[in-house]
Amino acid sequence: MKQRLLFVALGLFFLFSLLLAQYFKIQIVEGEKWTKQALGQHEFVLKEPGKRGTFYSNAAIKKGHPETPQPLVFDVTKFHLFVDPLSIPVSYREEIANELIARVGLSEEVRGELEKKTRSRRLAIWLNRDDKEEISEWWLSYAKKNKIARNALFFVTDYQRSYPFGKLLGQILHTIRDFKDETTQEGYPTGGLEAYYNDVLKGKMGKRKLLRSPHHHLEIDKVIEEPEDGADIYLTVNHCIQAIVEEELQKGVIACGGKGGWAAMMDPFTGEILALAQYPFFEPANYRDFFNDQLRVEDAKTKAVTDAFELGSIMKPISLAIALKAGVFTPEEKIETTRSIFPGRGSHPLKDPRLHRFLNMYMAIQKSSNVFMAQIIDRVIKTKGNEWYRNELTETFGLGQKTGIELPGETTGKVPQPGKLHPNGTLEWSVPTPYSLSIGYNIMATSLQLLRAYAIFANGGYLIQPTLVSKIVKPLPKGGEMVLFDSRLELGALKVLEDSIVREVVKAMKYTTKVGGFGTLAAVNGYTEAGKTGTAEKVQGNSYCKKSHISSFIGFAPANLDPKHPPRFVLIVTIDEPEYKFLEGGIKNHMASRCAAPVFGEIAARTLEYLGEPHDDPFGYPPGDPRSNPEKADWMQERRDLEQLYKQWNHT
Numbered sequence: 001m002k003q004r005l006l007f008v009a010l011g012l013f014f015l016f017s018l019l020l021a022q023y024f025k026i027q028i029v030e031g032e033k034w035t036k037q038a039l040g041q042h043e044f045v046l047k048e049p050g051k052r053g054t055f056y057s058n059a060a061i062k063k064g065h066p067e068t069p070q071p072l073v074f075d076v077t078k079f080h081l082f083v084d085p086l087s088i089p090v091s092y093r094e095e096i097a098n099e100l101i102a103r104v105g106l107s108e109e110v111r112g113e114l115e116k117k118t119r120s121r122r123l124a125i126w127l128n129r130d131d132k133e134e135i136s137e138w139w140l141s142y143a144k145k146n147k148i149a150r151n152a153l154f155f156v157t158d159y160q161r162s163y164p165f166g167k168l169l170g171q172i173l174h175t176i177r178d179f180k181d182e183t184t185q186e187g188y189p190t191g192g193l194e195a196y197y198n199d200v201l202k203g204k205m206g207k208r209k210l211l212r213s214p215h216h217h218l219e220i221d222k223v224i225e226e227p228e229d230g231a232d233i234y235l236t237v238n239h240c241i242q243a244i245v246e247e248e249l250q251k252g253v254i255a256c257g258g259k260g261g262w263a264a265m266m267d268p269f270t271g272e273i274l275a276l277a278q279y280p281f282f283e284p285a286n287y288r289d290f291f292n293d294q295l296r297v298e299d300a301k302t303k304a305v306t307d308a309f310e311l312g313s314i315m316k317p318i319s320l321a322i323a324l325k326a327g328v329f330t331p332e333e334k335i336e337t338t339r340s341i342f343p344g345r346g347s348h349p350l351k352d353p354r355l356h357r358f359l360n361m362y363m364a365i366q367k368s369s370n371v372f373m374a375q376i377i378d379r380v381i382k383t384k385g386n387e388w389y390r391n392e393l394t395e396t397f398g399l400g401q402k403t404g405i406e407l408p409g410e411t412t413g414k415v416p417q418p419g420k421l422h423p424n425g426t427l428e429w430s431v432p433t434p435y436s437l438s439i440g441y442n443i444m445a446t447s448l449q450l451l452r453a454y455a456i457f458a459n460g461g462y463l464i465q466p467t468l469v470s471k472i473v474k475p476l477p478k479g480g481e482m483v484l485f486d487s488r489l490e491l492g493a494l495k496v497l498e499d500s501i502v503r504e505v506v507k508a509m510k511y512t513t514k515v516g517g518f519g520t521l522a523a524v525n526g527y528t529e530a531g532k533t534g535t536a537e538k539v540q541g542n543s544y545c546k547k548s549h550i551s552s553f554i555g556f557a558p559a560n561l562d563p564k565h566p567p568r569f570v571l572i573v574t575i576d577e578p579e580y581k582f583l584e585g586g587i588k589n590h591m592a593s594r595c596a597a598p599v600f601g602e603i604a605a606r607t608l609e610y611l612g613e614p615h616d617d618p619f620g621y622p623p624g625d626p627r628s629n630p631e632k633a634d635w636m637q638e639r640r641d642l643e644q645l646y647k648q649w650n651h652t
Contacts, residue, residue: 257579531555
């Protein structure tokens, strides 16, 4: 008997030891695992976003203008509706689904979501506050009556982008897609500044804990980590000037029957982009319409940054500056322009629209002479060499180099390189290359690169850094703010051209818009301006197309180089594929002088008036306007003298 009792006792002790060991394993060794599993049956954590940073317009550009911050995008508070299907008894699910379908127009798919074996399913997105309140009022009463956890239906607060100015700055700003990453709950930017600055705009996710029981009225809805708002970005773009540029660009593209167009305006001293427009427009609120259409998706790009093109005649002032820097000619020098054959171009002679016997550099810009440019660059190559010439294009004028603008997809453009081969095995830089470059062919650049290059003429010889952002400010959780970036602390410029060269090239460009020049339609009433037209044939297949062009006008105003009234902006207008046709009087519709120049003139005039810039030119007003006094224009006699000299040299 004693042995039996001892055996039973030992057995019970062994079983009790096993029980203790299992208890130790569950409570101590695997305690965290089982705690999580238990809590997981009625507790879960949701991520909640902070408010995304806002973009603000540059409201300080106009003298005396109030500097009240002007948001370009608003974050509107919205709500996503979620359900915890496991907290809702099966017998109530059909009734709940019917109520939600009837009240806020949810789809029939809600029935299937209520049958999922999960603690969180999304039923609806982007509900407004009225919808939320209607659902909440009904649900709280229904849940209490039927003894269902009140937070079995719950809302997550979110923010949806809204655009008070509609399409304004569409390609620059872009937007956030409606559906977010299911794991991180972060939005997907569609492009533009939203994508470039996503890390600083998005802020930091917060956490919210929900606890409920299907059998007991146990409910907790608690924020355990506050979300942080994203940083605000203050742009250099002024919304009023942007509206002017967009309006005039649209009118210009439609008037010439163009495929599209873009325009960019920059402060030549600071590099601040004042406007960056493109037509057809991109509407951020309707982004799906663009990305679901292969034709319209092109309109979502910022082509002034992403699309490089051959420059045509807007290259010619740059050629003048390089040749002057090389010291191979003088501004007043009489140069023969009857030559047509240049090294390597025996089968492709260079010609001007009209034969000129002799020109100086002022006449060459006024008449947009191809032969003159080839002549002076021929001298550059013979004295300085190909490498020196290319270095001036890239290092002095920044062609073939990204500007560093704060937008995705910027292209470098293309400047041929001596000794480098194309993929087909031919040399990028061959014997005739310099002569093509001199007139803007065999070289590709973006509008923004050209804006930077022409700013050198407007600002007195400095290569500056274009920028769209003046300041980035991060709001602090306990109030106040922290400045993450301030462009005023980053300003810097490199002197690349002597003042004397700048003055001569600007003087030449001023003749473009005067009588006898190719850009008279770009003239700005009451203001001086300097600029250049450029019309280039586009490549289709393996050859240039005579009926497909890209036409531009680039210049700046005021252009009197008076330190008291410096240029307020440099502006480029580019029209893509204006309709190829002849107008009354034989005028070619596709030429930049006809399609791009007048857009420049209208934008410049309206912008200068908006800025309150004092008039510096008594010429160009309508007949009878008391402000008009052409004889007092400082350039009037110069133009007449140049015209007389041209006639003398060319026997006309």
